[in-house]
Structures are given as C-alpha cells and as structure tokens.
Amino acid sequence: MRSVIQEAQRLIIKVGSSLVTNEGKGLDHAAISKWAAQIAQLRAMGKQVVLVSSGAIAEGMQRLGFEKRPVEVHELQACAAVGQMGLAQIYETSFGAHQLRTAQVLLTHADLADRERYLNARSTLFTLLDFGVIPVINENDTVVTDEIKFGDNDTLGALVANLIEADALIILTDQRGLYTADPRKNPSAEFVHEAKAGDPALEAMAGGAGSGIGSGGMLTKILAARRAAASGAHTVIAWGREEQVLTRLAKGEAIGSQLVAQTARLTARKQWMADHLKTAGKVVLDAGAVQKLSTEGKSLLPIGVVEVVGDFGRGDVITCVTQEGKEIARGMSNYASTEARRIMRQPSSEIAAILGYVEESELIHRDNLVLL
Numbered sequence: 001m002r003s004v005i006q007e008a009q010r011l012i013i014k015v016g017s018s019l020v021t022n023e024g025k026g027l028d029h030a031a032i033s034k035w036a037a038q039i040a041q042l043r044a045m046g047k048q049v050v051l052v053s054s055g056a057i058a059e060g061m062q063r064l065g066f067e068k069r070p071v072e073v074h075e076l077q078a079c080a081a082v083g084q085m086g087l088a089q090i091y092e093t094s095f096g097a098h099q100l101r102t103a104q105v106l107l108t109h110a111d112l113a114d115r116e117r118y119l120n121a122r123s124t125l126f127t128l129l130d131f132g133v134i135p136v137i138n139e140n141d142t143v144v145t146d147e148i149k150f151g152d153n154d155t156l157g158a159l160v161a162n163l164i165e166a167d168a169l170i171i172l173t174d175q176r177g178l179y180t181a182d183p184r185k186n187p188s189a190e191f192v193h194e195a196k197a198g199d200p201a202l203e204a205m206a207g208g209a210g211s212g213i214g215s216g217g218m219l220t221k222i223l224a225a226r227r228a229a230a231s232g233a234h235t236v237i238a239w240g241r242e243e244q245v246l247t248r249l250a251k252g253e254a255i256g257s258q259l260v261a262q263t264a265r266l267t268a269r270k271q272w273m274a275d276h277l278k279t280a281g282k283v284v285l286d287a288g289a290v291q292k293l294s295t296e297g298k299s300l301l302p303i304g305v306v307e308v309v310g311d312f313g314r315g316d317v318i319t320c321v322t323q324e325g326k327e328i329a330r331g332m333s334n335y336a337s338t339e340a341r342r343i344m345r346q347p348s349s350e351i352a353a354i355l356g357y358v359e360e361s362e363l364i365h366r367d368n369l370v371l372l
Contacts, residue, residue: 004234006252008167014157019240020055038246040098059083080141106140158224172240177257197229197259229261270370281310282319299362305344331369334360
C-alpha cells in the first residue's frame with residue numbers, strides 16, 4: 001500500500017488541539033516548529049498546503065487560567081480571542097524560519113453557506129496559494145454560537161478541502177489512526193490501514209469523543225473523511241507526533257489510516273451545495289421523482305413534490321427527501337417556498353396559470369442539483 005499523499009498536489013493538513021497545545025499545557029512551540037519544517041519540505045516538493053489548526057480556545061484557556069474547558073459561550077469566545085493571538089504569532093514565527101509567509105483565515109459556517117461569501121473565501125484562498133502563502137485556518141470562535149458552528153475543525157478541514165478542490169486531507173491527531181474497536185478496551189482490536197471513505201462500518205468502529213482538550217473524536221474524523229470524499233479528496237488519519245510524518249507520507253510511505261475517496265470530483269457549485277450543513281428548507285418527493293433524480297439524473301419538477309417545508313427564497317439551497325425522510329439530494333431552488341407550495345403536484349405547463357409567470361419549468365434543474 002502506498003500513501004495517496006504522494007500524488008496529491010493540493011493538501012489540507014488539520015492539526016488537533018491536543019497536539020498544538022501539548023495536552024492543554026500551552027502552545028507546543030517545538031512541535032509546531034517541526035510541522036512547519038515538514039510543510040516547508042512539502043512546498044519544496046511542489047505541493048500546495050493549507051493548514052487547519054485547532055488550539056485557539058485551548059491556548060486562551062491556558063493564558064486565562066482555566067483548568068478545564070468552559071461551558072459558557074461567552075467564556076469560550078473570550079478564550080478564543082485571547083488564544084488566537086498566540087496561535088497566529090507562533091505560526092508566523094515558525095514558518096518565517098523557512099522563508100514562508102502565513103495568513104490567518106477565520107471562517108464561520110455563514111461564510112460557506114452564503115454563495116457570495118463562499119466564492120470570496122474560495123478566491124482568497126486560491127490567491128494566497130498562488131502567492132506561495134500558507135493559509136492557517138480556524139473557526140472564528142469569537143463570534144460563533146452553537147447554532148452556527150461547524151462543530152469541530154475536522155469538519156472544517158473537510159469543508160475547506162471541498163472549497164478549494166484539494167486532493168487530500170491529512171488529519172493529525174493524538175491517536176495512531178482508526179481501529180476496529182477501542183484498543184484501550186478491546187485487546188483484539190485491529191488497526192485499519194486502508195478503507196473506503198464513507199463506508200458505514202467505519203462509523204461503528206469510531207466510537208465517541210476524544211481528548212478533554214478538543215471537541216472532536218475519531219467519529220468526527222470518519223465523518224470528515226466522508227464529507228471530503230464527496231469532492232474526490234482522500235483522507236489520512238495519523239499520529240501527529242510520528243517522526244517526519246508529513247514528509248514520509250508525501251514520499252509514499254503508508255502511515256496511519258488511509259480512507260480512499262470513491263467518487264469523482266464534483267463541480268465547484270455542486271460542492272457548495274453538498275457542503276451546506278444547514279439548508280434553507282426541504283421538499284418531500286414522491287416515489288416517481290425519487291426514481292428520476294437518483295437513477296435517471298433528471299431535474300426535479302413541481303409535480304413530483306408532495307410537501308414543502310420551511311421558508312426559503314429563489315436561489316437558496318434546499319434538501320430533497322423521500323416520504324420516509326431519507327435525504328437524497330440538495331439543490332438550488334428556482335422558486336421561493338411560497339411559490340413552490342402553490343405549484344407542487346402540478347405539471348410544469350400549469351406554472352404560468354398558477355403564478356402568472358414562469359421562472360423555470362423545473363423546481364430544481366439537474367445542473368443545480370447534487371445527489372447525496
């Protein structure tokens with residue numbers, strides 16, 4: 001088995017809180033310097049790198065004297081604001097030692113949920129990479145609340161992989177990789193060297209939460225790999241303190257658990273739709289419409305919709321579900337929810353008579369629809 005990282009040209013590297021902060025004892029300058037040196041080598045090999053780094057809240061906790069992670073939102077936001085200063089400083093210093101410039105990019109879910117902001121973020125990251133800069137990305141924890149959070153930086157790493165059409169996502173963690181069961185509890189647990197990203201069996205293996213420093217666990221990494229695979233990006237989950245882990249992966253050595261994407265790349269617009277963590281509403285489809293979407297690749301016509309849920313506008317991304325509630329697709333609606341309710345269960349030829357005008361004959365055109 002060879003590492004998929006060897007052939008990858010554009011990489012997302014995610015480093016977890018427990019690694020960056022040395023198990024919560026403040027920023028681990030030595031470890032960060034080592035990763036910076038390795039990323040400099042990747043750059044010398046012709047690879048583009050975006051770094052997704054946890055650690056702002058953990059560093060802020062250390063600076064403000066918290067012994068355990070706060071639960072109040074305003075306290076977490078304060079920790080993030082304080083910790084982000086130290087995080088940016090150490091990355092700037094560490095990469096500067098290798099004549100590399102860095103850029104801090106703070107994102108919220110709204111930046112990727114809004115079409116215009118999504119395109120702006122995408123364009124900025126591409127421009128930074130063209131300039132040879134290492135973007136250092138973190139969730140903007142100083143302003144987000146639970147309702148608009150990505151939830152963890154594993155998810156953020158996968159979304160950034162989709163955003164800039166990365167070839168691979170490397171998740172560096174405090175564990176060697178994925179096991180068939182928790183090795184601390186089950187001595188017969190076997191290490192998973194390679195699997196297919198999105199395989200449901202992986203989620204059963206992953207278990208629950210990780211360390212007390214970060215918010216993620218192995219399950220979030222498995223789900224992130226599945227999300228990254230939607231745009232064709234492979235994922236490697238590896239121990240961050242493995243000696244020269246990044247350069248060895250780049251040279252083809254198989255380290256950690258490799259989760260291989262099975263799908264071809266989606267177009268940038270369809271990536272954006274697939275990446276929506278929260279959609280504006282949903283439509284419930286009859287069996288005929290489900291068949292035409294899922295197996296025939298057709299557009300969604302109003303006649304196939306049996307229910308419209310939520311309030312959304314024209315151009316918003318909505319979810320398509322079966323009558324049993326299974327999500328099968330997401331797409332950009334040609335009509336607002338108020339209009340969709342009036343034309344559902346009706347043939348397209350009747351749209352003009354019902355609304356007095358016709359935007360499109362389809363509720364969602366197939367070019368604006370992505371199957372899940």
